[in-house]
Amino acid sequence: SAAEKGGHEYFMLKEIEEQPDALANTLRGHFRSGRVVLDEQRLSEQDLRDVDKVFVVACGSAYHSGLVAKYAIEHWCRLPVEVELASEFRYRDPVLDRDTLVVAVSQSGETADTLEAVRHAREQKARVLAVCNTNGAQIPRESDAVLYTHAGPEIGVASTKAFLAQIAANYLVGLALAQARGTKYPDEVAREFAELEAMPSAVHKALSTMEYVRELARRMADSKAVLFLGRHVGFPVALEGALKLKELAYMHAEGFAAGELKHGPIALIEQGLPVVVVMPSPKGRAVLHAKLVSNISEIQARGARTIVVAEEGDERVRPFADELIEVPAVPTLLQPLVSTVPLQVLAAEIAKSRGYDVDKPRNLAKSVTVE
Ligand code: G6P
16 A cells, blocks of 8 residues: 555655665664674674685675675775675585685575575585574574664565665674774774764765656666666676666666776767766775776767766766766765665666556566575
8 A cells, every 4th residue: 555655656665765764773783882793693703703704695686785895894804705696606616614704695584595505605614694684584594693684674576775784784794803803993993883873864865865866767768778887886886776777677787897898898888878877986096086087988978878976076077977966975885875875766767667567577576485
């Protein structure tokens, strides 16, 4: 009913708006007496200290949450992090032992490939931590430990609020590891946590500017294909934006690392092709920002229609943006939490304009429990 959907036409649109709460609820209670605590877990401080390698295994959007987390965990912890599609991980022969931490990320906790990856990892004596949104689901039951995302039930088949909550939870894992290993001072851990805690309000602010994105979506509804480009943490955001568009609008959409442009994707650029570019902050690493500006000018010169997601006040990118979607300024590693939001809205609104069921896209299931 309309009431269940909070006045929205689709659950997904309601769930997009619930993202500030999903983040706040996922973070709540995880910082006490100056320390990050993962109290639902059964991994000791010593277990965390012993970790010498991290694997994140997952499918779909959950996999993208792992790709985002790799940047943060490697930077904070000085630990190698590999992010693997669960369906590939389990059929390889990944190098695992008792000092390997496998983080299995799953909204439903029932995805068949992720569950089998967990079983495989435990047989190899790795320690498995589930990041899950569903209490008592199979994946947390079979893992050594669990960190719950508290996004609330997600009805829309395409993940939104669970995805943002997964990023936050993965970051909590990173901070807990950094704290245990001593790769960050306690005051740095406290500062990073405080920055995470400020994200619900940043996401709320991002949501308040979505009218322009809805209008843009209506103008894009007839596009045949859309490319997405990003660098650094913007790269997995580009992948997630493309996935949302495929899932919901049945459009050919691909995400690329902007640095790969010259290795293939640039050949796809033709007059009028929409290309969504996820910009890094102009206040972050100058080289990243400059490289993306140059990528945008290259594709624009070849006729692409550039749709740029950039930090508010980013004047340098403005001349190259045919469409400019501004998101609030936040620390670099946290940008995916705000820059994903317009891409979710874009996909949902394009799907609506094309007359598709946003909550129940064709051929897809909320939880893939068969292989
Ligand atoms: C399906 C859903 C996606 C989800 C993926 C992984 O494909 O449509 O939205 O990201 O499964 O699901 P999980 O429950 O393991 O996070």
